[in-house]
Amino acid sequence: APAAAPARFGSADDALRTVYGYDGFRGEQAAIIDHVATGGDAVVLMPTGGGKSLCYQVPALLREGTGVVVSPLIALMHDQVDALVRNGVRAGYLNSSQSPAERATVERAYLSGELDLLYVAPERLGSEQTKRFLERGTIALFAIDEAHCVAQWGHDFRPDYLALAELAERWPDVPRIALTATATEATHREITTRLSLGDARHFVSSFDRPNIQYRIAPKLDVRRQLLDFVRTEGRDADGHPVAGIVYALSRASTEKLAAFLAANGVDAMPYHAGLDAATRRRTQERFLRDDGVVVVATIAFGMGIDKPDVRFVAHVDLPKSVEGYYQETGRAGRDGLPSTTWLAYGLQDVVQQRRMIDESPGDLAHRRRLASHLDAMLALCETVQCRRQNLLAYFGEQSEPCGNCDTCLEPPASWDGTVASQKLMSTIVRLQRERGQRYGAGHLVDILRGKRTPRVEQYGHDALATWGIGDELSEAQWRGVVRQLLAQGLLQSVGEYGVLTLTDASADVLSGSRRVSFRTEPERPVRASRSSRA
Numbered sequence: 001a002p003a004a005a006p007a008r009f010g011s012a013d014d015a016l017r018t019v020y021g022y023d024g025f026r027g028e029q030a031a032i033i034d035h036v037a038t039g040g041d042a043v044v045l046m047p048t049g050g051g052k053s054l055c056y057q058v059p060a061l062l063r064e065g066t067g068v069v070v071s072p073l074i075a076l077m078h079d080q081v082d083a084l085v086r087n088g089v090r091a092g093y094l095n096s097s098q099s100p101a102e103r104a105t106v107e108r109a110y111l112s113g114e115l116d117l118l119y120v121a122p123e124r125l126g127s128e129q130t131k132r133f134l135e136r137g138t139i140a141l142f143a144i145d146e147a148h149c150v151a152q153w154g155h156d157f158r159p160d161y162l163a164l165a166e167l168a169e170r171w172p173d174v175p176r177i178a179l180t181a182t183a184t185e186a187t188h189r190e191i192t193t194r195l196s197l198g199d200a201r202h203f204v205s206s207f208d209r210p211n212i213q214y215r216i217a218p219k220l221d222v223r224r225q226l227l228d229f230v231r232t233e234g235r236d237a238d239g240h241p242v243a244g245i246v247y248a249l250s251r252a253s254t255e256k257l258a259a260f261l262a263a264n265g266v267d268a269m270p271y272h273a274g275l276d277a278a279t280r281r282r283t284q285e286r287f288l289r290d291d292g293v294v295v296v297a298t299i300a301f302g303m304g305i306d307k308p309d310v311r312f313v314a315h316v317d318l319p320k321s322v323e324g325y326y327q328e329t330g331r332a333g334r335d336g337l338p339s340t341t342w343l344a345y346g347l348q349d350v351v352q353q354r355r356m357i358d359e360s361p362g363d364l365a366h367r368r369r370l371a372s373h374l375d376a377m378l379a380l381c382e383t384v385q386c387r388r389q390n391l392l393a394y395f396g397e398q399s400e401p402c403g404n405c406d407t408c409l410e411p412p413a414s415w416d417g418t419v420a421s422q423k424l425m426s427t428i429v430r431l432q433r434e435r436g437q438r439y440g441a442g443h444l445v446d447i448l449r450g451k452r453t454p455r456v457e458q459y460g461h462d463a464l465a466t467w468g469i470g471d472e473l474s475e476a477q478w479r480g481v482v483r484q485l486l487a488q489g490l491l492q493s494v495g496e497y498g499v500l501t502l503t504d505a506s507a508d509v510l511s512g513s514r515r516v517s518f519r520t521e522p523e524r525p526v527r528a529s530r531s532s533r534a
């Protein structure tokens with residue numbers, strides 16, 4: 001029989017105190033650890049900072065053999081393993097950044113039963129060679145971190161993850177635990193089926209981060225707005241600067257914004273994948289070590305950086321999805337203390353992102369998926385309801401208005417959109433009932449605005465009773481109406497082409513028993529930028 005690393009501890013509490021120095025488990029940790037340590041499969045949905053690592057590390061220490069951890073973040077493996085080794089855990093990793101000699105040392109340790117934990121990049125685990133190698137040792141469990149990467153519906157799909165389905169067949173007796181901090185119901189389902197975790201127990205924690213205040217503002221003069229934000233949120237009660245992250249989409253804008261903030265007295269530094277490794281490392285170290293450093297970064301920054309006291313996260317560009325937004329804002333306030341997030345969005349962002357989606361490689365279904373992610377993100381920006389309620393609803397969680405977001409604290413100006421919604425809905429109903437036709441948002445808006453497109457002419461849609469009854473709203477405003485109705489479950493988008501249909505709840509709006517309101521944007525940013533810049 002192959003050599004096996006013996007169980008290191010008799011009980012989870014023992015491991016927790018000895019290795020980590022903590023007094024007790026948090027939330028569902030104890031239940032998850034117990035389940036996996038006794039051989040059960042698990043799917044764990046837990047927000048960032050919830051303490052997922054312990055959920056697979058501790059069972060690995062309690063079981064005979066080595067815990068094999070699949071993690072896509074090669075850059076972090078080194079740090080994670082270092083931290084474990086400092087705590088007396090025998091850990092190693094296998095990835096492409098290693099020299100053959102380093103790899104040989106780790107492989108030898110595994111085969112002779114001297115490793116508690118082995119981190120492996122997903123593309124390695126897909127290879128037959130690696131699997132044969134692993135078969136020569138004893139595996140305590142498989143942990144699949146960032147499990148949402150297996151979901152094609154998600155925002156962070158990685159093809160390498162699909163090969164992980166084979167683990168179940170090859171090692172039917174080894175427990176598997178899949179973990180993620182971002183999962184909508186659709187992604188959750190995909191994780192379960194694609195990783196063959198049908199018999200697993202599911203541990204779903206609340207995704208609420210009550211100490212985080214959410215704020216979203218229309219983009220006007222974004223540098224000025226950002227500087228104001230950093231000046232107010234960037235200090236603690238004693239006036240000392242605090243740590244924060246500013247996210248921007250392009251490398252060039254991270255550099256420009258960092259320089260702008262620095263010129264205005266903020267200790268700011270840029271961070272993106274185009275900087276050399278030494279510079280990136282220095283920035284990261286300063287951020288972790290010194291007080292009050294603000295990093296202006298692309299989303300490459302922050303993944304796995306364990307800094308508990310990040311006091312604010314700002315986005316100067318619209319994130320591509322709610323999952324991404326949640327993950328990035330989640331890097332604030334891991335210590336549970338009050339923290340603020342702020343996002344500036346403009347229609348210019350939307351135009352740009354739609355173009356990127358149109359030009360992106362992949363099939364129509366893929367582009368539709370990207371577009372629906374963007375729509376959900378926009379719906380969050382445009383909602384007149386509590387941001388947190390909206391955010392949690394996106395992850396399938398019901399909640400009450402939070403009292404700690406911008407819409408709760410200062411209710412936004414809004415307009416009654418009930419009549420507009422009725423116009424849209426009755427257009428959908430008429431097309432379906434009278435002609436058996438269903439359409440996506442674009443054509444419906446053309447009908448409402450009375451636009452004579454070739455399709456309108458071809459199908460004689462100018463004869464509909466709702467033809468041209470919606471020209472009081474711009475096309476952009478109608479798009480906003482559609483997004484809000486989708487976000488509120490008052491419309492649904494079906495199939496590959498995104499045709500719109502009513503839902504059960506739509507009837508209340510059509511009958512007038514339910515009112516709908518929409519956010520009044522203070523200024524239409526697209527017009528402002530047309531006249532002032534382009």
Ligand code: ADP
Pocket residue numbers: 022023024025026029046047048049050051052053054306
């Ligand atoms: P996640 O992977 O879910 O984002 P981590 O596993 O990195 O979370 O844990 C977040 C932080 O909380 C880490 O600093 C970790 O050491 C700490 N932590 C986790 N579990 C506990 C616990 N039971 N008691 C105290 N601190 C904990």
Ligand code: ZN
Pocket residue numbers: 386387388389401402403404405406407408409
């Ligand atoms: Zn709120």
